[in-house]
Amino acid sequence: MATPRAAKTQRRTRIQEEKEEQILEAALDVFSVNGFRGSTIDQIAEVAGMSKPNLLYYFRTKEAIHRALIDRVLFTWLEPLRAFDADGNPESEIRSYIRRKLEMARDFPRESRLFANEMLQGAPHVEDELKGPLKELVDEKAEVIRAWAKAGKIAGCDPYHLIFSIWSTTQHYADFDVQVRAVLGQEHAGAGRFEDAARFLEQLFIDGLKVKPVPGAS
Amino acid sequence: MATPRAAKTQRRTRIQEEKEEQILEAALDVFSVNGFRGSTIDQIAEVAGMSKPNLLYYFRTKEAIHRALIDRVLFTWLEPLRAFDADGNPESEIRSYIRRKLEMARDFPRESRLFANEMLQGAPHVEDELKGPLKELVDEKAEVIRAWAKAGKIAGCDPYHLIFSIWSTTQHYADFDVQVRAVLGQEHAGAGRFEDAARFLEQLFIDGLKVKPVPGAS
DNA sequence: CGATAATTTGACCGATTGGTAAACATTACA
């Protein structure tokens, strides 16, 4: 995909690495805001600081840039969920999962928006990844959560919807950043809003998943 | 904006109402998936079943269609939050707010995606509405929630982040529908997923906001 | 009916789109 057309040697040049990096960085800027259809090669080329034909020397088509970008970002994006540990303490695992996801929303908002755009459009470029690797990973972690519930370590709940709700609440601070800023106003829209969000979400999920005292129990 | 150019009479024709309705319906289809930049007048015209010049007879520009659509949808979209009642019982108010928002995600997913697209792009067309009417409404309801907390009716928490988390968790089922379906798989991706989501979210928010027994209290 | 206003259409415009061809410039390496 990312191989220059004229390449006759298999090794990647220093220039190739640098330029491809520049392009993907610029593409992330553009795609994450405008989505695939709304983005143009010219935009990306301008942000990357090179001419359009030069960019097209490294990635043959607009789709190729997008695919390379998605591939690169997808792995990193799922890291926090992969780190979710079955042997750990449920409360601290959930707590740190929320924290990690929130940190990613803060530090990698473009990546979050890239996926959000893709989802809104019906995931035309990543449907296979969703039904394959993603589903498998979620299935695995859902089983962990279900086991915790069965063991009485957390309240019984649907593990899939629990995961969805952690995804949505944390990613919201990246994807809907403008709205959050607008509603919070000048005063609370600073960097501190992520700390406030973390505090609230941890409280919500930890207390919301505490095992409830059964009335009939001694 | 939505006035035909040739109009010399002020009254709206039956045909005008019908066609403008068709156009906005089609525009909702197209804009909600592709965003503003990614959508074309030709697409909208085709979905609306009319020629492009004919469409442009009713709405002069692409922006005019988009603005009319946003205006129309915005009011309806905030209805559930407006219905949030200070005099009601906190638990049932929160419960029914979640339910209403979830119903909207189920029944009006395109409207949800329209806004999501707009937010991802930095709200270039609705920033004023966010900082004005929306912020005021949220401020008002946040005060209600704060009063409930102060009165000991619910646990103390940041009301703004509570509202954000209800928005994000419910809208997730509209905006990330493909992902939800892919992860849940064939078995659980049916209509029942909204019931499951409702059950989970009510449990999460109700239990998560219960006043915690203070250890030192008798 | 007739006439006037409202609606619809096909042909068209300049700008932008994704992408190409080939000449030119630079780099790496024997």
Place this chain on the structure above:
DNA sequence: TGTAATGTTTACCAATCGGTCAAATTATCG
């Protein structure tokens, strides 16, 4: 250093973009 491979640019292409125009068609109403 020479030369083959790699990298860059200018000029260009057909298709599509948002939008206009004038002519043709249809609806409205006295």
